[in-house]
Amino acid sequence: MKLPPDVSQADFDAAVEEFRKVIGAEWVFTGDEDVALYRDAYSLVWDEEDEPIPSGAVAPASTEEVQAVVRIANRYRLPLFPISTGKNLGYGGSAPNMSGTFIVDLKRMNRIIEVNDHRNFCIVEPGVSYFDLYNHIQKHGKRLMMDIPDPGWGSPLGNALDHGVGYTWMNYRDHFGSHCGMEVVLPNGEIMRTGMAAVPRAETWAENKYGFGAYVNGLFAQANFGIVTRMGFWMQPAPDHFLAAMVKVPRYRDLVALIDGVNFMEDQGLIGHPRYASPMDPLCMQIEPEIYRPTSELMELNGQPGGASVEKYEAYARKHGLEFWNVLLNFYGPKETIQASWVYAQKLFGGIPGVQFEEIESYPDPLRNQKATSGVRHKVALGIPNMSIFSIGARSAAMPEPSDGHVWFSPIIARSGESFMRAHEVFTKAARELNITSAPIGVTNVPQTWQYRTYVYLFPVFVSRSDKEHNRKAVQDFRNLIRIAADHGWTEYRTAPTFQNAVAGTYSFNNNVLLRFQEQLKDAVDPAGIMAPGRGGIWPRRYRKDKP
Amino acid sequence: MATRRQFLQASLATASLATIAGAGDPAFAAKLGASNDRLKLEAALFEPRRAHSAGFAAAARRLGLPTLDIVHDITPVWLRVVQLWRNTPAAIAGLTSRTPLLLLEQSARDYGLRVVWRGEHRLAESGMITHSLEGPKGMLRTFERGVVHGADYDICIAHALISGPMVFGRDQDARLETVTTANGSTDAAPLYSWIIARRNHAFERGATA
Secondary structure, eight states: OOOOTTOOHHHHHHHHHHHHHHHOGGGEEOSHHHHHTTSOTTOTTTTSTTOOOOSEEEOOOSHHHHHHHHHHHHHHTOOEEEESSOOOTTTTTTOOSSTTOEEEEOTTOOOEEEEETTTTEEEEOTTOOHHHHHHHHHHTTOOEEOOOOSSTTSOHHHHHHTTOBOSSSGGGGBTTTTEEEEEEEOTTSOEEEOGGGGSTTOSOTTTOSOOSSOOOGGGGSSSOSOEEEEEEEEOEEOOSEEEEEEEEEOSTTHHHHHHHHHHHHHTTTOOSOOEEEOTTOHHHHHHOTTTSOOOHHHHHHHHSTTOOOHHHHHHHHHHHTOOSEEEEEEEEEOHHHHHHHHHHHHHHHTTSTTOEEEEEEEEESGGGOHHHHHHOSOGGGGTOOOOGGGGTTSSBTTBSSOOSOEEEEOBEEOSSHHHHHHHHHHHHHHHHHTTOOSSOOSTTOOOBOOSSSSEEOOEEEEOOSSOHHHHHHHHHHHHHHHHHHHHTTOOBSSOOHHHHHHHHHHOOHHHHHHHHHHHHHHHHHOTTOOBOTTGGGOOOHHHHTTOO | OGGGSOOOOOOOTTSOOOOOTTTTSHHHHHHHTOOSSSOOEEEEEEOTTSHHHHHHHHHHHHTTOOEEEOOSOOHHHHHHHHHHHHHSOOEEEEEEOHHHHHHHHHHHGGGTEEEEEEEEEEEOTTSEEEEEEEEEHHHHHHHHHHHHTTOOHHHHHHHHHHHSOOOOSGGGEEEEEEEEEOTTOOOOSOEEEEEEEEOSOSSOTTTTO
8 A cells, every 4th residue: 555645654544534433434445456446447557666655545425525534634734636537538537636635435325405397407415326316217217318528437527527419419518618616525525516506595506607706617527626526517308309310521631521511510500529530430330330340451550550551441332332531410300400401411411522312310308218229330429328438459450459547639720621631640650650650640539529519539548457558658659649739739638647747748728727727726725735746737836846 | 466366386298188088977977076166157158160169068068057059149148148147146057259258357346246256268389289377276176187187178177167165255266277189179269267156345246226
């Protein structure tokens, strides 16, 4: 067991003893076997000296118990790291930023406070999972559609606090953006509520975000200014009808016209999440192996660092009768309206030479329609929680050697074809020069459109449990990619603890004043530096000098 | 964790590898030391596309244990297991790739369940399969006896996990490192044998409801 820096064994033991008294001995975990489960199972620094390993965990059941934990931690200056359901695999799992930090596991706080399908909102605690909320909605016959990430075992609250994203309609895909009002235990143990939640007897906690005065909620996401114990979310009504239809284009450069058209439709509110794919892209093949099938010829093209050239992929696509790109347009609403929007889309894209249109699926009342809930191609498009994303890295024709996990590289790119193709150039060049074999980088990589107004250029960097040298190179590759991306104005929206300092450093305008401002706030709000040291790259004064 | 455990070292590379016909029969189980002193397992999980995993499942069925197959999307099996755990701390076993084990282990902790047997089975460059096993001593002995008799390792794993004597407690845990012939297998991706069962812990049945 690693003690946190600057905490004596005697103080650690005293804090643990007080946790046991207040929370109950059965909810305080310090045994190796228990604590091991809070390590990041997808860590690139697994079993390395710098792997951040917690010293223990405590599982409070109420906001009052969270307050008690925070007050005890303050007394002994014991650093804490709150998790909701702790399932943030690919972005750090449930591991803290600093070894010795004590986990505050909030899964016992799993109450669904309210779900309202007339005014379309919910209020939940951190331990509620997407599966829990979905089951509650189904059981009570609520006419609501959730917006969920991959996979569904995580927590709406926890996902929002890491700026997680989803798959349905514009603003709902931004999970932090669609939250409304929160309850937070501050580093001194006081409870604060924000927005209309701060108004006693207000009925509008989850409906009006701002109330009056400064909007401080952003301080509690990807940051370390408190432990969020309740959050409200705006929700969307279950649609009358769902239609998914595909536009396919044959050439690489058709991406420009495709994106322009999709932006035009989405910004008018005519479509939900547009899902881009290329039948030759390694990640698409891993996510949908039953649809996008590799050949040995394609595996050879994809097998070299940075993939093959545009010309070679275009030739492959022509030879095999494939499109270079496609985009799945998801329509929600009255059947008549969405059919008209689909007709409009075909007119809009009709000028692209060689364009093809295909209606993929169409379901009335999709969330009460068994055929839809069990048969829809992408369950996430209807907000139905699932675990299918774990096919990534698993053994398949496109991935003969399975990985032991992955971390996501996820820089933000402008929402245009030119910008995305520029990113192709930069990242494939980097992959070739750095001989990156741990990640599928190529000119077939597709824009990920979860964030409503920007793209994420996403690829997994694969992890090995048996090859430390592979991981060490992957860490170095990842750091190089962060630097190369930042040189072009691109940087991550979210990252695992190992890379959070580096990513925070790329938001560097005016000598990193953004980070320095957060540090000033940190020192004022959390003078003992107990709350999630290092989260979001924000270190308290106490650990700033020696931050890992 | 490992420091609290006893370690057994065994080298079975030179053991007789004659195949035993009728593995899965009561007679075979008797040879392996099948015991009534064991935990009741509810199901065995496997991946039909992995030959050894499928072999394990076939042996499990012969031993009377229902099996659940993971084809591509783990969601149906995961939901079924978690639903089971919501109602009872059921013990399950598997011989799968790493991801199903990881997902179930992460979920198991919420219900007071732990991995109490963990084995890695990896094809080595030598053409042999290396087995790194950690679990109750009696079960390790059952596996060991099976491979000495020359049965395929997947069958031996099924017998060890399903029929082997399972006395819990950290002082009962041991580790076994051994190798067997690959018997023609070229599947380079490792498989993991496992049992998830209850060990004293607070996240118990109903505690998180």
